[in-house]
Amino acid sequence: MKAEDVIRFCGRSLAGYPLRTGLMLLAMAIGVAAVVLLTSLGEGARRYVAGKFTSLGTHLLIVLPGRSETVGGPPPLLGQTPRDLTVDDALALTRSSAVRRVAPLMLGSAPVSLESRSREAIIMGTTADMFEVRNLEMAQGRFLPPGEVGRAEAVCVLGQKLRNELFGNGSPLGAFVRIGQRRFRVIGVLTKKGESLGTDLGEVALIPVASASALFNRASLFRILVQAQSREAIPRAKKAILQIIQERHEGEEDVTVITQDALLATFDRIFKALTLAVGGIAAISLAVAGILIMNVMLIAVSQRTGEIGLLMAIGAPGKQIQRLFLSEAAMLSLVGAAVGLLLALAGHWVLARLFPEFPLSVPIWSPITAVGVALATGLIFGVLPARRASRLDPVVALSRR
Amino acid sequence: MIRLESIERIFQVGDERVFALRQVDLAVRSGEYLSIMGPSGSGKSTMLNILGLLDRPDKGVYQLDGRDATHLTDRQQAEMRRHKIGFIFQFFHLIPRLTAAENVELPLTLAGVDPVARKECVAAALARLGLAERAKHRPDQLSGGQRQRVAIARATIMRPALVLADEPTGNLDRASGTEVIHTIESLNAEGMTVVMVTHDPELGRRARRQVRMLDGRIVSDSGAGHEG
Structure with a gap:
């Protein structure tokens, strides 16, 4: 058949x-x-x-205060609180040749207000390097200016959603908003990049890290974001970071470094x-x-x-x-x-x-x-x-x- | 053409062994027209099944066309049925979803004949049986007589040497029954050997040679004398 x-x-x-x-x-x-x-x-x-x-940035390492890994060995005799990560710690990391950029990140929450309108927002204190490290994009204006990290300039960059809620259709550039009890000049607006690992970048206000330190009256960082020179440099950068922080923290290895690739x-x-x-x-x-x-x-x-x-x-x-x-x-x-x-x-x-x-x-x-x-x-x-x-x-x- | 020698067929019914055929000898020459008659249970259907290679005897030898057909494999038997034997059933056994033409075509399809040659062959066969206009009809759109003629066209499309008919008119009214019998007789006139099983004495008498069966034995055979 x-x-x-x-x-x-x-x-x-x-x-x-x-x-x-x-x-x-x-x-x-x-x-x-x-x-x-x-x-x-x-x-x-x-x-x-x-x-x-990947939208977090490329060749990214994240430094968190405290050790989250469990390593064998005798328990410490004295109670040991992890030392805070400071802006100086962050700046010290640039010493390593494996590291290209470093962006400290201080996190807090404060009301952002314009005239009678007020929104509770997440305030990120950081530096100009954050722009490159996190792959951010500007919709309007410019990012935080580079320069002296210790200077508490009163400028801020707003997320798209926050901008819309405060300014509506008006142009925010050059206007002053009140964050907490301080006045900040708006110099830029981020693009709508959506959510990234839990933080909606539309609802944040970015200010220089020194300003954030003054605003929240503290010196401790939430984390440090580090961009390595290349993908191959990531393990070297991780080693260097641990070493530098250990030196600065009197021999205690009290930070955790997460590499993006490992997570990925x-x-x-x-x-x-x-x-x-x-x-x-x-x-x-x-x-x-x-x-x-x-x-x-x-x-x-x-x-x-x-x-x-x-x-x-x-x-x-x-x-x-x-x-x-x-x-x-x-x-x-x-x-x-x-x-x-x-x-x-x-x-x-x-x-x-x-x-x-x-x-x-x-x-x-x-x-x-x-x-x-x-x-x-x-x-x-x-x-x-x-x-x-x-x-x-x-x-x-x-x-x- | 056909030679049966001491054929026995036994069925096991419960604990009992029932002899459907006992020591049957029969010889049929090529071109004969033979009817097998007898009451129900006399073994005539079993005989037809064995002749058609649908059933195997338990004992004895069956020669078809000079070849021993008793010890063939399933495939060889199918091959013989395809080329040498045509079946006509009481209940037509047409495939309901196929048209008359497709039903007639089926043996050619199974044999792997080329579609163009198939179509010609089928058209000719239907025309010969006066069914040309009914080619596209499905069996449920045909009368009983037409159905049986479609079945006859199918049985003979491969030009078999032997046509086996099992009560071909059993399910038809008188008029169409007569028509069908004429058709079968014309096949015999064309040279095909016809063996027909029937209850109907009138029908049986039409055959040139009549075989009577009772209890699995041949009790009378009008043509046994002149051996072929």
């Missing part, structure tokens, strides 16, 4: 039972769509997190595992679809007993009947998989519309695997009904009308 005749024959017999065929296609399609969509969500989540980390790699691994797990769970629905196919094919075999008997009588050997039923299962799986891919495409489109910022992406292996698994389940679960059909006794089969 020619291949196109097999396809036509199977197609006709599938079309002959539209409801049954439709339901099987639906089951297969849902399975395939689930695999593709869920893996694409997982992959999207991975990219989302990766994107967040960890998250990457987690999300890849997650994507695989979710895809695996979705693949179970494919297996369920396979069992459904087997069930319905078994019913089909018993309904079409007479036809099978006739095929035998007009000279089809058992093998050929087996092939016909297997082809039917394969066609069901393939068409179901195609419908599933379309379904996934539609779902993808809808999701992309609903969450435009979420970087949905289909990993190339997922539709291929989904279709492969669909075809394999169809064939595996098609074997039993096909064998049953091929082993019918023609006399018995023909006696059933």
Whole structure:
């Protein structure tokens, strides 16, 4: 029997039972769509997190006060509070050749007001280097001016949202706002860059670190952001940072340095595992679809007993009947998989519309695997009904009308 | 053409062994027109199934066209059925979702004949049986007589040497039954060997050679004398 005749024959017999065929296609399609969509969500989540980390800046190291790692060894005899990180600590880090830029970050919260309008905002005290280190972009004006770090200049840069809330449509540049009890001149507005690791940059006001120190009356930094010279310099920079801080803190290694790459790699691994797990769970629905196919094919075999008997009588050997039923299962799986891919495409489109910022992406292996698994389940679960059909006794089969 | 030698077929029904055929000998020459008659359970259907290679005898030898057909593999038997034997059933056994033409085409399709040659062959066969206008109709749109003629077209599309008919008129009214019998007889006139199983004594008498069966044995055979 020619291949196109097999396809036509199977197609006709599938079309002959539209409801049954439709339901099987639906089951297969849902399975395939689930695999593709869920893996694409997982992959999207991975990219989302990766994107967040890259938007933090490149070759970034973060220095936090206090040790968060647990290291073996005797407990300290005297209670040990971590020393504060200071602006001087930050400036000292520039001594290392592996370090390109350093930006201290002091964090606090204070009301920002213009005339009668007032908003509670996060105040970031930092230096001009923050601009490069954090990959920031200006919508208007300029960033904090470079120069003497100790100078408490009364200028500020506002986040986009804060600007809108205070100024509406008016131009903020050159205007004075009140932060806490001090007046600051607005010299720039950040672009809407969205959220980055929990801090919405739209709702912050950036001021020079010395001003922040005066405003909050403290010297301790929230963290220090360090940009290494290159990706290769990151481990060297980490070592240098620990060494410099240790020297300055009387031999105590009381800071933690997180490298962005290490974080990124960890998250990457987690999300890849997650994507695989979710895809695996979705693949179970494919297996369920396979069992459904087997069930319905078994019913089909018993309904079409007479036809099978006739095929035998007009000279089809058992093998050929087996092939016909297997082809039917394969066609069901393939068409179901195609419908599933379309379904996934539609779902993808809808999701992309609903969450435009979420970087949905289909990993190339997922539709291929989904279709492969669909075809394999169809064939595996098609074997039993096909064998049953091929082993019918023609006399018995023909006696059933 | 056909030579059966001491054929036995035994069915196990519960604890009992039922002899469907006992020690049956039969020889049919090429081009004969033979009817097998007998009451239900006399073994005539089993005989037809064995002749059609749908069933295997438990004992004895069956020679078809000079070849031992008793010890063929499943594939070889299918091959013989495809090329040498045409079946006509009481209940037509047309595939309901296929048109008349497609039903007739089926044996050619299974044999892997080229589509263009197939179409010609089918059109000619349908025209010969007066079914040309019904080619595109599905079985449920045809009368019983037309259905059986479609089934006959299908049985003979491969020009088999042997046509086996099992109560071909059993499910038809008198008029269409007669028409079907004429069709079958014309096949015989073309040289095909026809073996027909029937209850109907009137139908059976039409055949040139009549075989009577009872309890799995041939009790009378009008043509046994002249051996082929």
